[in-house]
Amino acid sequence: MTKWYEKSGTDGDVVISTRIRLARNVNHVPFPAAMTSEQKEDIINKVFAAFPDENGAFSCVRMETVSPREALSMVERHLISPDFANGAGETGKALLLSPDESVSIMVGEEDHLRIQVMRAGLDFDSIYEEANCWDDFLDSRLHFAFDDRLGYLTQCPTNLGTGMRASVMLHLPALQEHGIIQQLANTVSKLGLTIRGMYGEGSRSEGALYQLSNQVTLGLTEQEAIENLKSIAGQIIKEERQYREKMRSLPAFEDRVFRALGVLQNARLLSGKEFMSLVSQVRMGIALGMIPNGNLDRINRLIIEAQAANILCRAEQDLDAAARDSHRAAFVRDNIIC
């Protein structure tokens, strides 16, 4: 089945994806940090029971059956958090995954449940609706801890209230090039938002990919948080497009885009960092219509599939850095443009 990240969506020239994540805990059960093994097992069993085989064909995966390599490839596909991947091989953690990987539910992360819905492009309305459906469905079976004054109860107080983190992954090469990201980060933080690298908290930005997300979960509704995020994202998208238009006509810019394409089409060794830097140039060139046969869907997919652990999973073996760079280069050559 086609994965959600194999296509681009609304405002796909700038927006890679939209994500909503809900932190939920089961009533009358301690938070994960204080749970016994039996309690952890009990919650996993209850969640798995809610998704019988015949119901939508979700995959139910216990993390003790997952290799570190597979777990990292899931992080790269944004299905689980880096922290959760560290638990690969351990009991007490599980993952539910829809066939197109747009819905993933981590059981036993920082909270009992982390319900996540993702979609390509800018698409808050439909994923909020879908996240709500899964929230209601699971609440009806597990009964989530909710306080009339505080809202949803979460292990970390920063998630109290809506328990919702909504984010958009933005491709901002032109704003980055013009040194505007730091200024942007300062501005959005005053508006209760934060802008971070591709893999969230603590991650660097590679390939000019930035995650814009809400910080505040208490004192405003889900709808208010999303409207806020939509409005700021809209302004950033507009500004990124304006700077791209300025760059478009520079001969040195066209040169750089095509050189990046030439290297991606020809290199025999390609580090992850160089790949991200080059593919970012090429993605901008495609978005500006400069590259014949260029295709944003293909590029979005490549950005995921050329990450280190995805390379190793495809090779079905561990590889040293040079061999991995060689596999990456071969994969990129075959998939950058068809």
Add this chain to the structure above:
Amino acid sequence: MTKWYEKSGTDGDVVISTRIRLARNVNHVPFPAAMTSEQKEDIINKVFAAFPDENGAFSCVRMETVSPREALSMVERHLISPDFANGAGETGKALLLSPDESVSIMVGEEDHLRIQVMRAGLDFDSIYEEANCWDDFLDSRLHFAFDDRLGYLTQCPTNLGTGMRASVMLHLPALQEHGIIQQLANTVSKLGLTIRGMYGEGSRSEGALYQLSNQVTLGLTEQEAIENLKSIAGQIIKEERQYREKMRSLPAFEDRVFRALGVLQNARLLSGKEFMSLVSQVRMGIALGMIPNGNLDRINRLIIEAQAANILCRAEQDLDAAARDSHRAAFVRDNIIC
């Protein structure tokens, strides 16, 4: 008509071309430095008269009719010396040129005549024979200054004797990469040879192209000088091939060759210096059979035709550096591989 440099020849993986140049002066006429305008005109007329229109269709060009741009493009095609090109627009200098540009005769350079024969690949025997024919033909009409003890008399004493300079243009990227050129230069100088950049005396090597030529014209015959050059060239070719074979299997080498190809196929701006550096990598890759559809003939031709003045001549206008780099990039994209 196909030019001599549009194909590769014997040992074409390493040898670009072979050249013989004979310095000749007409008996009982002062050397160019001391000639009157009438004497210069008289020699030009005599040489032109030896090549009537119906005889082989040599072009007879008076340098006063040649623009500086055209003159420089002739230097790039190795038809005339840089000094001779400085005389573009002046009277008293002329050029005779065979249709395939393999034979060029400068009239009024440092000597009355410089007879030059070039061919692709390593090919001393046939070009020596051909140079001899033109020498005899012109001697029969103009009567060259010859002294039984000193041999051919020339304006500069370093050409006295045979008046012959024989050279091979070698592509030595592997020896250059391994830092062996300087050592080679020291060795060959002890053997009466010299190794220099692409455009002879005082020119830098770009693209790892080196000219190996004889220095000594007095005290040995033409045949001895050529045998000496053939033997040393043979050893250098062998050594270059050995180093290339060592490099062939390195993944980083393959990566570099294909990246160079990718940039040449895609760049929108390409300086002459960068072009030479990249095309050198690609040429070695083609010679090692690494590049499908790679073709040494095409590369040899491109090395000539992507030089600055050839670009300007093709554009039929003067261009600033950025525009020239843009024209070069477009020409290279269209011609690097078909």
